[in-house]
Amino acid sequence: MIAIVSAPTNLGLRPPQPGAVPGTAKAPEALREAGLHARLLGEGATDAGAILPGRYVDHPNRSRNAVRNHEAIVDHARRLAARLVTLTREGRAPLVLGGDCSLLIAAGLASRVARPSGLVHVDGHTDFRHPSNSPEIGALAGEDLAAAVGLHLPEIADIDGLGPYFDRAATAHIGCRRDDEHLDELADTIGLVLPADRVVMHGAARAAADVLELPALDRGFWLQIDVDVMDPQYMPAVDSPDVGGLSPDELIRLLGLLAPRAWGASVTVFDPDLDPTGRHARTIAEIVATGLRDLGRDLAL
Template sequence: MIALVSAPSNLGLQPPIAGAVPGTAKAPEALREAGLYEAFHVRGAVDGGVILPRRYIDDVRRREGTVRNQDAIIDHARRLAHRLVALRTAGDSPLVLGGDCSLVIAAGLATRVTGDGGLVHVDGHTDFRHPGNSASIGALAGEDLAAAIGRHIPEVADIDGLGPYFDAAATAHVGCRYDDPHLAEVDQAIALAVPADQIILHGASRAAARVLATAGLDRGFWLQVDVDVLDPAHMPAVDSPHSGGLSPEELTIFLEIVAPRAWGASITVFDPDLDPDGTHARTVSDIVSQGLVRLGEDASDPAAD
């Protein structure tokens, strides 16, 4: 059974302008207003509750070698992971409505506890900035894939000694643009990287089949979906839009195929502040309610392993 979890975090993002805070924390309620919760509840989904973050602080004077809101991110990751483990133990498939991409850290902690396999990271960017390739780390939402496989500072990549949260050999990235500055590095670091242009050229079904055929993902995986994988023509309500992305139809097809194998999923980076009339919230709601309706149906049972 799908359990909807609200995780209204904006902790991993840079402020959109000086003195402001990112709007992604408003996403779960904007998606509720767009009908997403109702669409799942009529199909039997349950309410998995809400995990509230600490206050967002644009701590520009933070200590060198740390990330924004670091302590708050760690605290939120622990509490969200605890909820995910409880839902998984109860036999539910959590669908986390965020929030920014740092939510994958909680999913990683939960995965280490439950033994639920790998990661499928769907994002318009590789999110692979880390201390080894950049002198300007600080916004974990642009560094989450690196942290997920242990390439970041230990404070976020090895919480409670559980890192790396996902085995790089059981990690796939889908959807970055062909000119992403870290694509070549990611292609060498993880099992599979499928840029958006390959999906547009060869089809979403083929990309999904490649993911499901990847060794290490056969025992299931966490599915993280950053909606900036969509082209800005369809989804401008994100913090870093980039042309060359997927259409809603392509993303929906991909999700329909891979979601049954996933034990849980997170939807991130939709910003209602950039969607005053709710048009783009409805787009996200339609994609998620159709693409993830079979979330977790074919995921392995860790208790049986």
């Protein structure tokens, strides 16, 4: 049974402009307005509440080697992880509606405590910036995958001594663009990398099969979906749109094949401030309701 958890965080993103905060914190309610919750609840899901983030504060004197909103991110990760652990132990499949993808850290903490497993990271970017490959870090939403596999500051990548949250051999990435500056490093680090053009060329079914054939994922995985994996002609309401992504139909097919083996999933980085008519919220609602309908079906939750 799917349990919907709202995680309206914007803590891992850069300010969209001076004096403003990112709009991703509005995403769960925008998706509710688009009919997602009603549709999922009508199909047997439960509403497992919300984990609210702390206040977004962009400190002007933050060190170049420090994560923006670090203390608030860690606090939110611990609280969200506790909710995920409870749901998992109750035999439910958490569906986390973000928010930005810094909440992957919470999924990692929960995985280590309740269900050691792999990670399938579906994203238009590698999110693999870390202190050893960049002179400046700080926006965890562009660094979450690196942190999840232990390549970040210990205060983010080893919270409560639980890092690394996911084994590198049991981690797969789908969807980055070929010009991503960290593509080669990522491919040398984790179990599988499938850029978006490979999915488009060979099809979602082939991509899903390649992931599911990884022996290290035989215990299941957390499924992280950043909606900027889609091409901006379909999904421009994100902070960093890049051409060359998937279509909504391709994403639905991909998720439909992966979701049954996932013990939980998170959907992130949709910004309602960039969607004044609600059109793109309705697109995401359709993708989530259709593509993740069978979340956790093939696992003993």
